[in-house]
Amino acid sequence: MAQIFGYSGKILRVDLTTGKISTDETLKYKDFIGGEGMSMKIMWDEVDPGTKAYDAENKIIFGTGPLCGTGVPCSGRTNITSLLPTSPFNGVSSSHMGGYFATELKYAGWDMIVVEGKAANPVWLRIEDEKVTIEDARWMWGKGIFDTQAMVASFMGKEAQAAAIGQAGENMVNLSVIRTGASHSAGGHGGVMGSKKLKAIGVRGTGSVKIAGDRKDWMELDKFMMSIIGANNQMVVPTTPQPWAEFSDKSSRWTARKGLFWGAANPPVETGECNPKDMQSVGLRTQKAIFDLGPGAEKYTVRMGGCSHCPIRCHSQLKVPQLEKYGMDPYVANTCVGWSGPRGVMFNGIKDFDGHGEDSNIVGNAIGTTLADDYGVWCNYAQIGRDLKYCWDKGVFKRVLPADEYASIPWEKLVKGDATFLIDFYDRVAFKKGEFSHIGDGSAAIALRWGLGDDYWNDKNGKLWTRGGYPVHHSNEAGAQVGALISCFSNRDAQNHSHMNFIGSKLPIKIQKEIAGEIFGSPDALDPPNDYKPMNTFKARFAAWALKRSILHNSLTVCNWMWPMSVSHDKERGYRGDTGLEAKFFSLATGIKMTEKELDEAAARCFTLFRAITVRQMGDADLRAGHDHMNKWITKADKDKEGKEIPQFTPGTIQMTEEDMALAQTMLYREFGWDEKTGAPTRASLEMYGLAGVAEDLARRKLLPS
């Protein structure tokens, strides 16, 4: 067998119904890059339309890509693809987690794991290099994720990595996660593992990933990447004025400064200013605890954690001794919505409770994230809290809950801001206790079950983007139509940061527009924040690029919370980054020469295949009407204090218009070559992407646009 580079070359297949374990070849899917792209191909080929997320016939695919395990910065991502339980039509979707699982899988010699079928009794999958076994998980079943990981470690050693579900996943709560490490969660697919009675996957790898290119070239490219990388989300400007920096922005995630510490480290570690000329301080740039939890978190911060092969440490690892009062481990870790999702459940805020005083917010956050991470409950990008608030405000719970159940819920704690409410909340959700627990079914399901109508979907505070039941995630507030378009295509929150890692860089708008002009053909691709203009072709190009880069990153697999490197902190480079880095690394790693354009085209193929699966799963080619529609709050004009409407496209409003967004979608469809009326892939576009077989299949089902 010829030497394979970048890829390990093997896909592990596990049928839990039969217990069969087999090996497949990775490179027969190479047109789909890896990770998410290859997973979409397998889902298209092997999961029939009409299959439901919890059916044995559904597959769940843990995917890595050719850059994972090579040492490329920010390449420790695992992509998980399966049918999504929260999708009203069980659409295919991907979730992602960082940590060290993906790299360990590559070192064990596997690019992906495809799990199908359903075990008769709880099992876990044990992977030690080539040796793969299905193990009895009866003693793991019923345990939280922390204990499950400890059990996997006790069997396989502390070097092993585990991806596991908690009680929420076991109970097939739609809003459940798969987690690895202390804080790396992939939201949405925990219940699929639970439906297969698969409690965990443990992996230990002792091999390596081979690189095709010259080592010196590799190191030079790596060094260059390290010279332009910023802080978390590729923010390249520090929060405070600093001697080395031309710019500053208090909203930046480059929080490092003199006098800022990892306060609970022994001895405390000062971040310092992290001048980018000092490459050794990259990992100190993002003191994420104070960003996510406020300045009070500094003294609780032990350190920043993160993923394999990532110099940007974006997970706060805290010691909160007050947790012991509740029988919880004082060590707690998370990042971003891992904190704010549970906090969002406390929709009145977290106030002084149990005598925690000014530290109540930190303690409350820590309680919430500990519970969510152990039970494995997903917040649907903080939507679970907004749903709770809506149903509370509108009296839904009084209407739908039995009186005794309603009376048993400690609402007074929620209202007062006592975060111990979360203990009761997560217990009900994870164990599906009572009618209330259906809040864990997801937004589309509760709308149906509890009769929530237009008022629910069109509530501006609810932030639900489409009737697919998912919320905003860097949408119209992020690049106007660009962000709005990006949110229309997934079957869950977009999880797309390709645009955010550019426009959220905190550089002045003049520089950003110059760079937008160079990448997308015109500075008009980017509007100044909150000062929007009507749609244009360049914004469509920007949105299409962002969509392609997202699936590309999830296929390579590199972190879309850092990549692409559109900008840098380097004044001498005019703050330019390098959007061709993915292709350069891919070519060097695999020996398969690909230009930036060619790799983007491969990504477009993957994204179009995802689109085709959505058409087939919905049984309807009119995606514009049936899938991509946005809820009306997005296109409703704001009102000023006097109640007068603020026209869209005037400074100070980010509201869209229906007409403009219809045009935006048309332009976006055109960018991919899809049908401009329905947004579905056409025969011509499918053939252009090398997907003629997909076109034939859709034609047979009468699902090609006429």
Add this chain to the structure above:
Amino acid sequence: MDEATENGGGPSGALEPAAIVEAIRASSAAAALCCRSALSSRFPRADIAALVGASGAADLRLIEGRTETYYFSELSMTRAYAVHLFHVAEKDPLRMVAETVREESRLYPRPTDLRTFLDPPFGLTPSELAATVGALELQEEGRDIAQVRASNGALYLYCTSYLVPALALSLAEWIEVGQKDNP
């Protein structure tokens, strides 16, 4: 503020130009401006301006204050930071706040969180800041500076030459409230 000028050659000084250049660079490396008066004390017989100009050190820049000249080296300090230090050194908080707000409204564009001026390198006390904001409302220096308050109560300033009120309000609201819901 008098805009800094490039170093423009001129006759070579007779006394220790290298030491003067090094002193300026050392100050910048320590995050401080180097005052001409301080250099004159250290090198009493030197014509500092002439020596700096003749040094050929392309990284050196100066900012002219009311009675003082401030030098810095771009090897370790950006002009933007030097300007902040200049304002602090000039002990003119009114001008410091007004010009910083103007620049942020023009450049990014964004309103400026008032609390910015309590932190380094500005370092105003709360009472100094309150007095400055009050003075801005009354004096000519603040004619183009307006206030906007986010829904959480945070006060921001902006320059009316670059931001209209509705935009300033929406940006302040986003910084204070909106982005925390959209991490």
